[in-house]
Amino acid sequence: MTETREASMARSSETEYLSTDVTPPELLPAALALEVPSWAEAAATPADVTDWAARQARALIPFTLDEHGWPMNPQGRTGKTGRNLRYWGxxxxxxxxxxxxxxxxxxxxxxxxxxxxxxxxxxxxxxxxxxxxxxxxxxxxxxxxxxxxxxxxxxxxxxxxxxxxxxxxxxxxxxxxxxxxxxxxxxxxxxxxxxxxxxxxxxxxxxxxxxxxxxxxxxxxxxxxxxxxxxxxxx
The missing domain is CATH 3.90.79.10 (Nucleoside Triphosphate Pyrophosphohydrolase)
Incomplete structure (x- = not known):
């Protein structure tokens, strides 16, 4: 089941981690359900990605997944959540x-x-x-x-x-x-x-x-x- 942005934010708040969602309107789940921009993948959240093992294998810099199966930035927390890039990870x-x-x-x-x-x-x-x-x-x-x-x-x-x-x-x-x-x-x-x-x-x-x-x-x-x-x- 796809995890909503609200659920993602709730996970962050559980550890008192304050962050800003940087996802632009065209990459929000509701918008992606209607149209996927040509420059971006269709996955609304990392839970919708099915090839994490392959992505990890070809990564320039090794990265891991958290307990929910979400990719973790190798540099650590950024104070930002969501996606404003082509791919998750x-x-x-x-x-x-x-x-x-x-x-x-x-x-x-x-x-x-x-x-x-x-x-x-x-x-x-x-x-x-x-x-x-x-x-x-x-x-x-x-x-x-x-x-x-x-x-x-x-x-x-x-x-x-x-x-x-x-x-x-x-x-x-x-x-x-x-x-x-x-x-x-x-x-x-x-x-x-x-x-x-x-x-x-x-x-x-x-x-x-x-x-x-x-x-x-x-x-x-x-x-x-x-x-x-x-x-x-x-x-």
Whole structure:
């Protein structure tokens, strides 16, 4: 039997855990019964998911299920419940970090995200049946017009990222990869990007200053990924 949102909230209140349900109207059970958005799965709650073993087996970051069979965010409680992502449990993303030049002349390619208006790595969600390497190339091409199909990136890591949509039971894990170019190439914003910009990347402070001077803000969730790329380049 499907557990209602009210029942889920009651479970949380039993342990005096205060949280906010982040489920948008189109993913509420009543709405899903009428129409499932093309970008989301049909399961109204994790109790409606039937392939948890398979999802756990292919997860980038291992996760467990609680006593009710609901997926648990590997980073712990978030203060948020519900789902504002495609899947319950792990949602896989790909983040291509494109760097051009060397030393203090180094530049990194970032986009202005159309959803939250911040500067971010030009990445996105891995499509069903797609591999992370393919998603890295596709997302970069779709959002910046830069095609690095013939380049082999360095995989920097696989991490749970602090995505603004994440909750206790739905989160984002990303494969981040570094592409190194000798010089900058033309980048044109498209798809989910409002702008595409090459920023100074000699250090994280230099990047932060350049973004602030442009009147913009760096996406907090991507700071650790960019810092790791810079560390790889400088050591």
């Amino acid at each position: 792990e949602n896989q993303a790909a983040d291509p970090i494109v760097v051009a030049g060397y030393g203090q002349e180094r530049r990194v390619l970032l986009i202005t995200r159309s959803d939250i208006g911040v500067e971010a790595i030009p990445g996105g969600m891995v499509d069903p049946g797609e591999t992370a390497p393919a998603a890295l190339v596709r997302e970069l091409r779709e959002e910046t017009s830069v095609d690095l199909t013939d380049h082999t990136p360095t995989i920097l890591g696989r991490d749970v990222v602090d995505d603004w949509r994440a909750s206790d039971h739905a989160w984002v894990s990303s494969t981040s990869a570094l592409y190194q170019l000798p010089t900058t190439v033309t980048a044109t914003a498209a798809d989910d990007a409002d702008d595409a910009t090459w920023y100074p990347f000699g250090s994280m402070d230099q990047l932060a200053t350049a973004i602030t001077d442009a009147g913009r803000t760096l996406y907090v969730a991507h700071v650790p990924l960019l810092a790791r790329a810079l560390d790889h380049l400088t050591h």
